[in-house]
Amino acid sequence: SQKIEQNSEALNIQEGKTATLTCNYTNYSPAYLQWYRQDPGRGPVFLLLIRENEKEKRKERLKVTFDTTLKQSLFHITASQPADSATYLCALDGGSYIPTFGRGTSLIVHP
Amino acid sequence: DAGVTQSPTHLIKTRGQQVTLRCSPKSGHDTVSWYQQALGQGPQFIFQYYEEEERQRGNFPDRFSGHQFPNYSSELNVNALLLGDSALYLCASSTLRVNNEKLFFGSGTQLSVL
Numbered sequence: 001s002q003k004i005e006q007n008s009e010a011l012n013i014q015e016g017k018t019a020t021l022t023c024n025y026t027n028y029s030p031a032y033l034q035w036y037r038q039d040p041g042r043g044p045v046f047l048l049l050i051r052e053n054e055k056e057k058r059k060e061r062l063k064v065t066f067d068t069t070l071k072q073s074l075f076h077i078t079a080s081q082p083a084d085s086a087t088y089l090c091a092l093d094g095g096s097y098i099p100t101f102g103r104g105t106s107l108i109v110h111p
Numbered sequence: 112d113a114g115v116t117q118s119p120t121h122l123i124k125t126r127g128q129q130v131t132l133r134c135s136p137k138s139g140h141d142t143v144s145w146y147q148q149a150l151g152q153g154p155q156f157i158f159q160y161y162e163e164e165e166r167q168r169g170n171f172p173d174r175f176s177g178h179q180f181p182n183y184s185s186e187l188n189v190n191a192l193l194l195g196d197s198a199l200y201l202c203a204s205s206t207l208r209v210n211n212e213k214l215f216f217g218s219g220t221q222l223s224v225l
Contacts, residue, residue, distance in 0.1 A: 004153075006153075032212060034212070034213070034214075036214075036216075041199075041218070041219075041221070042218050042219070043115070043201050043203070043216030043217050043218050043219050044154065044201075044214075044216050045216070046213045046214060046215070049212060049213065089153055089154075093212065096167065097142070097159075097205065097207055097210070097212055098144065098156055098159055098167055099212075099214065100156065101146075101153035101154045101155075102153050103151070103152050103153040104153055
């Protein structure tokens with residue numbers, strides 16, 4: 001069955017460091033992959049989308065990579081700040097415009 | 112420009128009752144998707160509405176039903192509530208008309224079933 005795996009353990013880092021979050025998937029052929037940020041009690045907020053034929057995408061301090069051979073995406077936040085503390089969700093879509101979400105990884109940035 | 116709005120924000124019901132949740136999509140959006148998010152889990156797809164029709168449905172029982180109105184707003188109805196229905200219910204809007212993959216979420220309705 002299709003599976004999306006994100007680290008269930010929280011990632012703790014120091015302010016100013018680069019945070020790297022991982023999204024692995026199996027039994028899936030995504031047309032694109034998205035990353036969302038979710039704060040407690042709020043809905044997810046779209047951050048970045050990367051398509052199957054793209055290797056890397058950047059937006060300000062954010063960078064996402066997509067390796068369809070490894071079936072993995074990495075999400076990087078450079079120069080992290082305490083305000084970046086949140087849960088980050090990976091979502092895959094095979095082209096139906098209905099993404100399937102992972103359970104998310106909690107990021108905690110310490111001042 | 113108002114984003115996606117959901118009502119109510121919180122709701123407490125007892126087992127066996129019925130509930131209706133409401134969603135107004137972002138201006139210019141024509142598609143509404145509903146997701147259920149249990150504590151510590153990712154959002155799970157319930158169904159999607161486009162042009163007032165259910166376009167696709169996730170793995171949820173028939174107790175979950177919905178509707179989309181001509182103004183693109185939507186309702187989610189859950190009958191015969193179970194304790195396991197307690198979750199954050201998220202509405203997301205998008206624009207299928209222009210093949211836009213990005214979802215815009217509301218803040219959700221927190222449903223507690225006692």
